[in-house]
Amino acid sequence: MIDLNMPEKVETMQNNMKNLARSMFRPISRKYDEAEHEYPKELDFFRNLPIMNKPKKKDPAKTAAPKKPAGEDGGAKLGANLGLIFSTEALCWGDAALLLSLPNAGLGNAALLAVGTDEQIERFGKKWIAMAITEPQSGSDSGSISTTAVLEGDEWVLNGEKIFVTCAERSDAVVVWATVDKAAGKAGVKSFLVEKGTPGFKLEKLEHKLGIRASDTGTFLLNNCRIPKNNILGSAEVKQGTEGFKGVMKTFDNTRPLVAAMANGIASAAIDFLKEQLEKTGAKLDYKKNVHNLDSVEKAYYRMEAELEAMRLLTWRAAWMADNQLSNNLEASMSKAKAGRMATLITQEVCDICGPVGYSRKYLAEKWMRDSKIMDIFEGTGQIQHLIVARNVLKLNSSELR
Amino acid sequence: MLDFSISKEQKMIKNEIAKLVKDLVVDNAHEMDETGEIQPETLQSIWEMGVSTAGVPEEFGGMGPGGSPVDTALILEELACGDMAVAVAATLPSLFIQPLLQFGTPEQQKKYLPMYCGEKYKPCTLAVNEPHFRFDAVDLKTTATRNNGGYVLNGEKCFVPLARKAEHIMVAASLEGKSQLFIVESGNPGMHIGEREKNLGLYSLESSEVKLTDCQVADDDRLGEENGCDYDRILQRTRIGLCAMATGVCRASFEFVRKYAKERVQFGEPIAHRQSVAFMIAEMAYEVDAIRLLTWKAASRLAAGLDAGRESYLAKLYAGEKAMKICDYGVQVLGGHGYVRDYPVERYYRNSRGISILEAMAIV
Ligand SMILES: Cc1cc2nc3c(=O)[nH]c(=O)nc-3n(C[C@H](O)[C@H](O)[C@H](O)COP(=O)(O)OP(=O)(O)OC[C@H]3O[C@@H](n4cnc5c(N)ncnc54)[C@H](O)[C@@H]3O)c2cc1C
Numbered sequence: 001m002i003d004l005n006m007p008e009k010v011e012t013m014q015n016n017m018k019n020l021a022r023s024m025f026r027p028i029s030r031k032y033d034e035a036e037h038e039y040p041k042e043l044d045f046f047r048n049l050p051i052m053n054k055p056k057k058k059d060p061a062k063t064a065a066p067k068k069p070a071g072e073d074g075g076a077k078l079g080a081n082l083g084l085i086f087s088t089e090a091l092c093w094g095d096a097a098l099l100l101s102l103p104n105a106g107l108g109n110a111a112l113l114a115v116g117t118d119e120q121i122e123r124f125g126k127k128w129i130a131m132a133i134t135e136p137q138s139g140s141d142s143g144s145i146s147t148t149a150v151l152e153g154d155e156w157v158l159n160g161e162k163i164f165v166t167c168a169e170r171s172d173a174v175v176v177w178a179t180v181d182k183a184a185g186k187a188g189v190k191s192f193l194v195e196k197g198t199p200g201f202k203l204e205k206l207e208h209k210l211g212i213r214a215s216d217t218g219t220f221l222l223n224n225c226r227i228p229k230n231n232i233l234g235s236a237e238v239k240q241g242t243e244g245f246k247g248v249m250k251t252f253d254n255t256r257p258l259v260a261a262m263a264n265g266i267a268s269a270a271i272d273f274l275k276e277q278l279e280k281t282g283a284k285l286d287y288k289k290n291v292h293n294l295d296s297v298e299k300a301y302y303r304m305e306a307e308l309e310a311m312r313l314l315t316w317r318a319a320w321m322a323d324n325q326l327s328n329n330l331e332a333s334m335s336k337a338k339a340g341r342m343a344t345l346i347t348q349e350v351c352d353i354c355g356p357v358g359y360s361r362k363y364l365a366e367k368w369m370r371d372s373k374i375m376d377i378f379e380g381t382g383q384i385q386h387l388i389v390a391r392n393v394l395k396l397n398s399s400e401l402r
Numbered sequence: 403m404l405d406f407s408i409s410k411e412q413k414m415i416k417n418e419i420a421k422l423v424k425d426l427v428v429d430n431a432h433e434m435d436e437t438g439e440i441q442p443e444t445l446q447s448i449w450e451m452g453v454s455t456a457g458v459p460e461e462f463g464g465m466g467p468g469g470s471p472v473d474t475a476l477i478l479e480e481l482a483c484g485d486m487a488v489a490v491a492a493t494l495p496s497l498f499i500q501p502l503l504q505f506g507t508p509e510q511q512k513k514y515l516p517m518y519c520g521e522k523y524k525p526c527t528l529a530v531n532e533p534h535f536r537f538d539a540v541d542l543k544t545t546a547t548r549n550n551g552g553y554v555l556n557g558e559k560c561f562v563p564l565a566r567k568a569e570h571i572m573v574a575a576s577l578e579g580k581s582q583l584f585i586v587e588s589g590n591p592g593m594h595i596g597e598r599e600k601n602l603g604l605y606s607l608e609s610s611e612v613k614l615t616d617c618q619v620a621d622d623d624r625l626g627e628e629n630g631c632d633y634d635r636i637l638q639r640t641r642i643g644l645c646a647m648a649t650g651v652c653r654a655s656f657e658f659v660r661k662y663a664k665e666r667v668q669f670g671e672p673i674a675h676r677q678s679v680a681f682m683i684a685e686m687a688y689e690v691d692a693i694r695l696l697t698w699k700a701a702s703r704l705a706a707g708l709d710a711g712r713e714s715y716l717a718k719l720y721a722g723e724k725a726m727k728i729c730d731y732g733v734q735v736l737g738g739h740g741y742v743r744d745y746p747v748e749r750y751y752r753n754s755r756g757i758s759i760l761e762a763m764a765i766v
Binding site: 001002003004005006007010082287288289290291292293302303305306307309310313314316317320321324334337338383386387389390391393394395396400401402 | 403404405406407408409412472536537538539540541634660663664672674675677680681683684685687688691692693695696698699702703705706708711712713715716717719720723
């Protein structure tokens with residue numbers, strides 16, 4: 001039954017996470033924004049905290065009983081995806097770049113958990129794993145990558161260049177996307193676990209960025225890089241059509257709401273900052289008066305808060321669906337399309353409204369404006385999210401709507 | 403418990419209303435808008451579903467327990483997806499019944515509820531809006547002052563639905579700086595009901611201005627008598643009602659263009675194949691969902707007995723702005739065809755402006 005009240009337990013959990021962010025992230029937020037590429041050693045505190053966990057083995061007694069589809073009474077539950085969404089938002093209220101730098105919580109870790117075998121999870125579960133999809137010539141069109149993987153005996157041989165890899169320097173291993181059959185197009189794209197230190201695997205350079213400077217972003221060169229045969233994630237078989245590629249893309253259904261939650265966290269930080277400024281000047285926010293009878297700053301404040309509510313609800317819904325085994329491809333993209341864009345606009349507007357206080361590096365508002373912009377770019381740009389939503393609701397395929 | 407799923411019962415109510423809307427409203431909405439009339443049979447059929455009397459005790463003619471704010475939001479969305487004017491007209495008695503149910507004294511409930519919870523749809527209405535620049539529902543210009551053991555009302559109201567047909571009008575007025583509600587009988591010599599108004603939207607909903615000039619009412623005509631009522635609470639419920647209708651209007655616009663864009667061919671291809679068109683439709687899709695979720699969230703708070711002041715305020719602000727944007731896109735996707743009244747998107751466009759401007763047109 002529809003009930004969008006936040007359970008008290010969750011609220012408490014989120015407050016705890018926010019306190020953690022307040023005490024551990026905020027004090028070093030500026031420091032690592034300025035010390036670009038330097039690993040925030042304070043984050044070692046999190047190294048052994050279970051942030052991305054191996055999902056608990058399902059109780060066989062429970063899985064045996066036919067699962068009621070969510071949407072029917074009693075099927076709803078609050079699960080791991082939603083939990084991660086709440087903590088991600090709270091931590092990004094502290095600092096999104098530091099969240100991205102949390103040890104052992106890379107995008108590659110998410111991919112490993114989503115599609116890795118028990119044996120692979122055993123071998124790599126304790127490592128920090130980055131994700132390398134993007135190439136100089138393949139950004140949004142990730143199906144067009146040209147890094148190759150060729151099976152030679154018991155080893156895959158990888159060749160190519162990967163750019164914009166988050167946690168490039170800090171990670172212990174990287175999930176690398178490569179094609180095993182260029183002629184097969186998307187169907188030939190597979191992902192491989194490549195450990196740091198493997199000969200032929202080289203970190204080429206680190207980027208200097210607009211924002212999220214505490215998060216390192218780098219380029220890898222793969223030059224006849226040999227990895228064990230069983231380091232392929234998922235099946236090596238090249239299936240007809242796009243089904244296989246869709247499988248690879250499925251991790252995004254879980255990670256896109258996470259990026260949306262990061263956007264929500266930054267937006268909420270900016271909105272809270274504006275609220276503080278407003279309250280210092282004696283404004284009383286009572287959620288009553290016709291907005292047209294308020295001053296423009298109060299009106300802007302309410303509008304942004306309403307947007308944040310919408311961003312959150314779209315995000316929670318996408319994660320809730322994943323927790324309840326409902327296909328959320330559409331809703332995941334909706335959440336990121338909305339949150340990525342609005343967080344960008346909200347942080348811009350907060351800076352503008354705060355004037356000198358927004359512009360000065362004495363405060364964090366300017367940093368949030370720089371940080372938030374990435375949320376509308378990585379894990380699929382805003383345009384790509386709109387493309388996915390549009391194809392979904394219009395029932396068009398990728399050749400009809402390009 | 404955070405739960406986004408519709409229960410079986412909720413799905414049932416939703417489907418029943420949807421079927422009624424499909425049979426009686428969708429194909430007639432244009433005609434109703436042009437002639438300015440809603441067929442009485444339509445209102446009666448919706449009335450018989452019990453949309454206004456769920457939650458009213460059986461002894462007063464109601465359906466007994468039920469009618470959670472979330473359920474009502476689902477119903478209002480379905481009705482407004484057919485036609486917003488019908489949604490307002492069909493559920494109008496709720497605007498009178500619900501405040502009575504929540505804040506009326508036992509005597510007031512006994513007097514009025516059976517009168518308006520019978521088998522026949524019988525209009526009764528609520529007057530909140532006022533016809534002036536900078537109108538604010540929490541800062542009413544209409545006043546009530548104590549006089550002769552009762553109250554005297556003075557002021558002007560507008561957009562009062564079915565004011566000319568209603569036997570009782572609940573009037574919002576400021577009493578000693580606090581907004582309160584007063585029940586005024588249609589024959590009261592101090593109350594003058596104007597001609598039918600002509601407005602931007604909701605053509606088929608008859609509404610009028612109501613002038614109150616030294617309008618004397620008795621002490622037991624004040625809702626809740628000496629204790630009065632929690633007007634803010636009623637406003638919260640009506641704001642969520644408007645948001646639920648916004649969801650419906652926007653969904654109608656979205657669903658219409660989603661189909662149209664695949665059928666309309668220009669430059670040798672359906673216009674849906676162009677990103678600038680497809681992306682408008684994508685945005686419409688998630689903004690409709692966003693309005694709905696904000697509505698549900700605010701309604702969930704009411705259902706749990708919590709204050710929904712913040713949530714209903716933000717939801718109405720959001721719905722008002724996005725409804726306009728969505729319905730604007732709706733017209734744009736049809737181009738010139740969207741501008742002519744043969745297609746429903748221009749009606750949605752006009753009706754959507756009311757979401758931000760109007761207050762108290764429906765209640766959850
Ligand atoms: C800080 C940072 C961290 C990153 N981390 C990672 C990582 O860990 N792993 C990884 O693999 N990648 C990562 N990326 C890469 C990121 O995912 C890509 O940059 C992104 O997907 C866009 O690709 P692109 O930069 O090549 O832009 P392009 O694909 O060239 O796009 C340029 C513009 O064209 C638009 N566009 C492209 N195609 C279409 C279309 N069909 N329809 C409409 N518009 C279109 C885009 O929206 C964009 O506005 C990271 C990037 C950054 C900046």
